[in-house]
Amino acid sequence: MSESTVKKQVLQGNEACAVGALAAGVNFFAGYPITPSSEIAEVMSQCLPLMGGRFIQMEDEIASIAAIVGASLAGAKVMTATSGPGFSLMQENIGFAAIAEVPCVIVNVQRAGPSTGLPTQPAQADVQQARWGTHGDHAMIALAPSSVLECFTMTVDCVNLAERYRTPVVLLSDEVIGHMRESVALPAPRTYKVESRRQPEEGETEYCPYCACEGEPLPPLAAFGGEYRYHVTGLTHDARGFPTMVKEEVDRKIRGIVGKIEGCADELASYEEFMLEDADVLLFAYGSTARVAKSSVRQLRERGVRAGLLRARTIWPFSGARLEELAGQVDLVVVPEMNLGQLSLEVERVICGAADVRALGKVDGDLFTPDEIAGFTMEAVGR
């Protein structure tokens, strides 16, 4: 990319994601191409070698996630990209990265499933898999872009969050956003923050990669194979990384990997608010569906319904704070999703009866139309 990227250009969501990864300093990508994510691997394979990075096309998605976790431990900034079927295969090692506290970014450009499903058609049906696809107690960070610009900015955010929290982070894109081309002015280099994991202080002799006591800040992550010797395992481990069954250590470990993220849920929450000031009907949406919902809000306003949109950029950890506030203001919350009600359950949990929550699911392989969401909302308000 040239230095002056502030001028408008036509870019695809997947291309913007790859450009964002490079801007955030990703220097290792291992992946297995799959529609509708392949353009990310394509751009990375062209650009990374020229920038001194590494691109490896692996034999499958299990190997892909394993390779990026290994490379990250060795000190690289890493990413892989896939879609539903590959995301399923990656789950075991996503759990490994969660417990071993290894920074990595997994882009999931969602297509309709389950299984091979509809390779070229959109869905948002991996929302709960992003949260609970791997077993055991853990927390997750997942962001959902709604535009080509956000494919860039959120990939930068994902890399930063992975490095800051030493955890796997998911960019939960979808076919519409990933394949969409739109006019976009990317932010100029150095106008956005790029974070890298902390390194041990020079002269540190007692380096431990994991927390030794409760409330301790997350330790730095020294490059494995470098100056410091430590152990990495998927077994529950102590501060030096060695397996432990000591109740206090085990409890601290699990509460630690969950708490470091869930404890920051409100801080990590990010929304776009549209026409909410006087709204008594709230549309809660994310990803490509949120773009449709915005058109629906305009339609509903024209028809005399005071509707507004709360678009969630952060899916996980799910923060209820803003929704709780709005629940006191609105009578009805409509949650359109290209699934049969995955995030609407979270909305219901938070709203807790303070407003009527209606899920609008769509699983026919197509994006909503503005009429569909507006029509459903009109019916729900009884007009």
Add this chain to the structure above:
Amino acid sequence: MTGEADRYEIRLSGAGGQGAMLAGKLLAAAAVYDGKNAVQTQSYGPEARGGKSKTDIVISNGEIDYPKATQVDVLLAMSQASLDEYLPSLREGGILVVDSYLVERVEHEGAIGIPFTMLALEECGRKLFANVVALGAVAELTQVVQWESLRAAVLERVPKGTESINEKALALGRQAARDTRSES
């Protein structure tokens, strides 16, 4: 309030492999050169070739929320199957352009038929230029982008070494559209 009032919707469709996607990319790029906002989305089957393939381009001076077409202002159909599938999406009074070399049945009054594939084959030597020929015609018939912007978009984005033949294809489409107009 950002209006979507001046929203203009173009749907380019055909069989996979005919190049509707590339034509859509070029049109969106041209609109951005004109200083407008543009969004291009696509829909196709799992096949590498064949099947139905379409791309929607939405052009507006304002913000574009809904990225797909709903009330198509101009529909290009490069195959019978795509015409049959997407004709209902054309708004009343919208423009229909078909490749008359490949599309046999057109049940729509005022449809504009131009044999894009034949023109590409005869004048440019290969069928694969049909998409750019069609793009030239669509641009001429709609005036949705400035010709110079479209020309620049084509020249910048086609494979190196094919600039002049693509430019020829584009101009061929424009002339064919003009001829059709003067006939009617």
